[in-house]
Amino acid sequence: MNELCVGLEERSYPIHIEYGCLDKVGEDLAERRIANRYCIIADSKVAGLYGDRLFDSLRQSNIKAELVTFPAGEASKNLNTFAFLCSTLAQKGFDRRDGIIALGGGVSGDLAGFVAASYMRGIPFVQIPTTLLSQVDSSVGGKTGVDIAEGKNLVGAFYQPKAVYIDSGVLETLEKEELLGGIAEVIKYGVIRDAAFFRYLSEKRAEALALNTKVIETIIHTSCTIKAQVVAEDERESDIRRILNYGHTIGHAVEAVSDFSIIHGKAVAIGMVAAARIAELQGILPAENKDEIVGLLQDYGLPTAIPPQFDRKKIKKYLLADKKIVSGKVAYVLPVRIGEVIITDKVEETLVDKVLS
Numbered sequence: 001m002n003e004l005c006v007g008l009e010e011r012s013y014p015i016h017i018e019y020g021c022l023d024k025v026g027e028d029l030a031e032r033r034i035a036n037r038y039c040i041i042a043d044s045k046v047a048g049l050y051g052d053r054l055f056d057s058l059r060q061s062n063i064k065a066e067l068v069t070f071p072a073g074e075a076s077k078n079l080n081t082f083a084f085l086c087s088t089l090a091q092k093g094f095d096r097r098d099g100i101i102a103l104g105g106g107v108s109g110d111l112a113g114f115v116a117a118s119y120m121r122g123i124p125f126v127q128i129p130t131t132l133l134s135q136v137d138s139s140v141g142g143k144t145g146v147d148i149a150e151g152k153n154l155v156g157a158f159y160q161p162k163a164v165y166i167d168s169g170v171l172e173t174l175e176k177e178e179l180l181g182g183i184a185e186v187i188k189y190g191v192i193r194d195a196a197f198f199r200y201l202s203e204k205r206a207e208a209l210a211l212n213t214k215v216i217e218t219i220i221h222t223s224c225t226i227k228a229q230v231v232a233e234d235e236r237e238s239d240i241r242r243i244l245n246y247g248h249t250i251g252h253a254v255e256a257v258s259d260f261s262i263i264h265g266k267a268v269a270i271g272m273v274a275a276a277r278i279a280e281l282q283g284i285l286p287a288e289n290k291d292e293i294v295g296l297l298q299d300y301g302l303p304t305a306i307p308p309q310f311d312r313k314k315i316k317k318y319l320l321a322d323k324k325i326v327s328g329k330v331a332y333v334l335p336v337r338i339g340e341v342i343i344t345d346k347v348e349e350t351l352v353d354k355v356l357s
């Protein structure tokens with residue numbers, strides 16, 4: 001298997017990236033002896049698609065497992081589902097020597113990870129992400145949690161998995177829209193840390209969208225390498241990890257104002273362009289670099305402008321309520337060239353208004 005490591009001393013863990021590795025998870029877990037038995041947590045859709053393959057792999061290595069499902073969708077990422085999952089573990093007699101496998105996209109990973117962080121004050125867990133977005137972002141780095149009425153991801157914990165298994169083959173069942181959502185985060189890595197990767201994404205657009213195995217695995221590998229480096233430098237997002245929020249400040253506001261009808265990745269694409277425009281207006285990003293960011297997002301079919309029907313005042317309101325606000329100021333991640341960003345709270349409101357207009 002192609003393996004990377006998230007270097008967090010005694011909490012370090014491997015990320016395996018390989019087409020078809022879903023069928024080898026049992027063999028690898030048997031060697032690692034992470035837990036006695038596992039509760040696989042998946043939404044009903046992913047359980048139907050991949051539950052049997054994972055069970056077969058575990059069975060072949062004599063690993064005991066139970067499957068618990070919840071209804072697919074962000075609406076399930078709440079405290080009720082969390083309580084249901086914890087109660088189910090207790091009813092099935094799971095103890096500290098047992099573990100959890102999160103099988104699915106970001107909702108399953110965040111939810112199952114938070115259950116793992118909380119049940120019996122923490123039991124081991126493993127991530128098997130099945131969307132591009134979760135493969136390149138949410139399954140790595142230990143952010144777990146649920147949404148509450150007051151906002152998304154407002155309750156949670158930093159809790160690292162023991163291993164991440166990324167099977168690029170499972171992307172074949174992903175809807176195009178969801179693939180694009182993941183691509184937005186992938187482009188983000190190029191802008192924040194890696195100009196050569198940005199160019200690679202530009203050159204390999206057709207192969208990436210056609211899920212060419214070599215290209216998509218290079219994309220996943222490079223994205224996870226950047227994420228692993230950033231997380232190893234600043235696990236709890238007190239500093240450098242905030243660069244991963246490039247495009248997310250305005251992106252989250254757009255997502256919320258759309259009532260979540262725009263998927264996260266597309267909102268992030270809009271947010272990346274908005275941040276690039278702010279950087280250009282501040283005179284810290286050359287116009288041609290901003291054009292390159294817009295051009296690459298458009299080449300992949302991602303949106304780059306805030307839809308005209310969205311209420312700008314509401315977007316402003318959400319921006320001010322963003323949880324990344326520090327002492328009344330909104331923190332922006334702004335590109336200064338392709339491959340480098342800065343974090344700043346010194347952005348004139350007039351510039352933000354200009355970009356939102």
Ligand code: GLY
Pocket residue numbers: 137138140141143237241244245
């Ligand atoms: N998705 C951003 C982070 O994990 O920090």
